[in-house]
Amino acid sequence: MVRAAPSLTVAARGISYPSIGQIAEPGDDKKTNWDGGTVKPAPFDYVRAENVGEALSALAANAEAQVLAGGQSLIAMMNLRLAKPGCLIDINRLSDLDYIRAEGDELALGALTRHTAAATSPVVAEFCPLMTAAYGFIAHRAVRNRGTVGGNLCHADPSSENPAVAIASGATLVLNSVDGERRVAAEDFFLGLFETATGQNELLTEIRIPKAPANQGWSFQETSTRKGDFALVGIAATLDCPNGACTDARIVAVGVGERAVRLDAAETAITGAAIDDASLVAAAQAARDSVDPPSDFHADSEFRRDLVFSLTKRALCEAYGRCRKEG
């Protein structure tokens, strides 16, 4: 298991996180005189991988290594000395991890796909419209130009949108190491606060998402303090309602705990029901009752639970409106 560096924004939100590896000691706040220059992060070795094999070998050779993708989360943490990787494995030249492809009944995204490419891709819009919708809420242009889908998922911020998209879409994450490849369902990938199933020597190489059925409805709803900020609460939903009644629902929340979570009770409440105001309220109520979000200086727990109610209802309503009904 790997914990990513805690994010600046989460630290700033006042959410406490457990002490984890590669974190600076208390008081270790001086700038380092490194090779004659003054730099912010603690000293680290640097490997610029030219291909995936080199990246995997470098990861295997250095137990303190961390992958550098877009650097939008990791570099900020290093500059604040909240993260002190002994070695950075820079994967930015691995252009063979930068692609978006429709393959059979799946959508495949290379881990180095930049947010901007995913957000504007017609292929993503066609086969995972939920992701396109979520990008309406993810970060700002400068961050999206550099940040990557893979880095975003590996960072595993509890308020990040893409983990919810990955879980709601039934995505599979492809991990590679010198020992070979393994695949992990998105639902099993996010283990806790900044903690994923990625092994220390593993590189996330690909995200595979089943193509959304043509008649499926979807919605991503979020409230944040400012546009582009991490979610106070975000809800991803997909609905199948071929005859007006719901046959399948996936509802995932972010910002309500240490990781993105499926709202099983809400899914159960809506599945099998005819979609009307009463069933939407029942599902939203079940969603609210099933979470126990943290309080911080942006929002207390009760406010977040109220957001879960209203955003779940709104998401299901919008998803239902997008369902293609038969007959």
Ligand SMILES: Cc1cc2nc3c(=O)[nH]c(=O)nc-3n(C[C@H](O)[C@H](O)[C@H](O)COP(=O)(O)OP(=O)(O)OC[C@H]3O[C@@H](n4cnc5c(N)ncnc54)[C@H](O)[C@@H]3O)c2cc1C
């Ligand atoms: C101002 C600002 C606003 C933001 N707002 C949002 C927001 O609203 N929603 C949101 O979701 N995000 C937001 N972010 C974060 C942004 O999405 C980052 O791009 C993302 O969290 C990290 O992606 P990255 O490619 O920059 O990864 P990096 O910062 O390079 O790495 C992050 C972590 O993932 C690991 N990692 C990266 N790639 C891999 C890989 N292929 N395999 C294994 N490990 C890997 C790294 O070792 C590190 O631990 C924001 C960031 C900023 C600075």
